[in-house]
Amino acid sequence: MYANLATRPQFNSASGENANGGLHGLREVLAPAMQALTIESRDLLQGQKAIEIMHNGSVYRLQNTKLGKLILTK
Structure with missing residues (x-):
């Protein structure tokens, strides 16, 4: 699939984001709205x-x- 590992998209397991994508910071914006009632x-x-x-x-x-x-x- 990705013959050259240098071109493979990077994934940030801590945030669940694709580090190469344009959604950087989206989790911080949506997190308060996505929190479940405890x-x-x-x-x-x-x-x-x-x-x-x-x-x-x-x-x-x-x-x-x-x-x-x-x-x-x-």
């Missing part, structure tokens, strides 16, 4: 072992296991 699982579960979540007309079950893992099932 909610503690204890705030969702409120002391319960499981809760039901309605999403697009379907019921999902979020369950806390004995080992402290979360399982989401439909």
Whole structure:
């Protein structure tokens, strides 16, 4: 594919950007808008072992296991 490694596009694994591309700095501009809302699982579960979540007309079950893992099932 790239016979000459010097012409191969450089990839910045830390930022996920192509260092040779024109999108340099785009991540910094979009990052605040792309951040997910963070909610503690204890705030969702409120002391319960499981809760039901309605999403697009379907019921999902979020369950806390004995080992402290979360399982989401439909």
